[in-house]
Amino acid sequence: MSHPNTLLPVGTPAPDFTLRTTPDQTITLSELRGQPVALIFYPADWSPVCTDELAIFSQLQPEFERMNAQVLGISVDGVWCHTAFADARGVNFPLLADFEPKGAVARAFGVYRDQEGTSARASFVIDTDGVIAWNELSPVGINPGAGGVLQALEALAGARAAEKAG
Amino acid sequence: MSRSYNPPTLTVPVGPDDWTEGPPDAPVTFVEYGDFECPHCGAMEPVLKELRRLAGPGMRFVFRHFPLTSSHPFAEVAAEAAGAQGAFWPMHDALLANQDALALPDLVDRAAALGLNARQVADDLTAHVYEPNVRDDFMSGVRSSVSGTPTFFISGGRYDGDYALDSLVRAVQKAGRAAR
Numbered sequence: 001m002s003h004p005n006t007l008l009p010v011g012t013p014a015p016d017f018t019l020r021t022t023p024d025q026t027i028t029l030s031e032l033r034g035q036p037v038a039l040i041f042y043p044a045d046w047s048p049v050c051t052d053e054l055a056i057f058s059q060l061q062p063e064f065e066r067m068n069a070q071v072l073g074i075s076v077d078g079v080w081c082h083t084a085f086a087d088a089r090g091v092n093f094p095l096l097a098d099f100e101p102k103g104a105v106a107r108a109f110g111v112y113r114d115q116e117g118t119s120a121r122a123s124f125v126i127d128t129d130g131v132i133a134w135n136e137l138s139p140v141g142i143n144p145g146a147g148g149v150l151q152a153l154e155a156l157a158g159a160r161a162a163e164k165a166g
Numbered sequence: 167m168s169r170s171y172n173p174p175t176l177t178v179p180v181g182p183d184d185w186t187e188g189p190p191d192a193p194v195t196f197v198e199y200g201d202f203e204c205p206h207c208g209a210m211e212p213v214l215k216e217l218r219r220l221a222g223p224g225m226r227f228v229f230r231h232f233p234l235t236s237s238h239p240f241a242e243v244a245a246e247a248a249g250a251q252g253a254f255w256p257m258h259d260a261l262l263a264n265q266d267a268l269a270l271p272d273l274v275d276r277a278a279a280l281g282l283n284a285r286q287v288a289d290d291l292t293a294h295v296y297e298p299n300v301r302d303d304f305m306s307g308v309r310s311s312v313s314g315t316p317t318f319f320i321s322g323g324r325y326d327g328d329y330a331l332d333s334l335v336r337a338v339q340k341a342g343r344a345a346r
Contacts, residue, residue, distance in 0.1 A: 052234065052313055052314040053313060055234045056234065056308060056313060059233075059234065059304065060308065063305075142313075143313035143314055144311060144313065145174070145308060145310075145311035145312055145313035146308050146311075146313075147174065147177075147308055147309050147310060147311040147312075148311070150308060150309065151309070
């Protein structure tokens with residue numbers, strides 16, 4: 001039994017997962033090693049707050065590409081729902097279906113809400129070694145925007161640049 | 167430890183590159199992140215007009231672009247192009263008052279109706295001259311955790327109250343008292 005609002009803390013290796021993103025494609029987190037990943041948990045496709053949130057991430061794709069970062073949206077909705085939603089709203093990054101077993105990945109990251117049957121609205125930035133570098137939990141009705149994720153990815157990019165230089 | 171949610175503040179201060187209306191030394195600065203294509207921004211404009219009238223010289227009003235409805239908006243750049251000819255605010259008002267006509271020819275007509283060099287505006291739009299300005303505004307909004315439009319910052323703090331005129335007036339008055 002997982003408790004809501006007990007986010008996996010910074011410094012924890014991100015639990016690996018393989019999830020469908022379209023009816024015939026899957027994404028495995030560990031295969032993205034070497035690339036920073038922003039994992040955006042949201043409660044549901046189609047709800048207005050989520051839509052605005054994902055619209056901002058879509059607009060920011062050029063910045064994320066510049067930092068070689070992969071953004072992934074994730075909710076308990078199924079692949080067909082994700083596909084229709086992404087087409088309708090112009091979401092230009094993968095949406096993962098945490099659908100079967102329902103919410104398993106949300107539970108693993110400590111953001112599943114049992115009563116609602118959805119994940120909380122929470123974001124994680126995972127570094128190139130697969131370790132959680134940043135996290136944020138937002139009130140469900142509040143759209144957190146993308147400022148925190150962008151800043152965390154920039155901090156990681158800065159640290160990588162400093163490592164290279166040193 | 168996990169961080170909990172904190173209401174955001176304005177991370178990029180108002181500067182010389184901003185479109186502002188009202189005295190630069192006004193005790194309260196009111197920033198709107200808006201989208202000319204967003205119906206909520208259109209609906210809000212008469213309220214904001216009245217707020218500006220009531221606040222008078224006690225408030226400086228700032229508009230920054232936060233286009234979410236379209237990734238390559240023409241309306242925002244049209245306002246910037248009008249601004250280059252000294253008519254940002256008249257174009258801003260015209261766009262928000264005519265949100266059902268924001269296609270390229272409409273924008274050029276609007277520029278002509280405002281007495282601007284419409285040819286120049288059309289050239290600026292097709293050459294994407296002002297897109298970086300719009301992008302800068304958008305990025306400053308992202309960094310301040312703007313998540314939708316309209317979003318308001320009053321003296322640097324995000325306004326999370328309702329959109330009624332009374333509520334906005336009270337928030338501006340409070341910020342004005344705090345500035346004394």
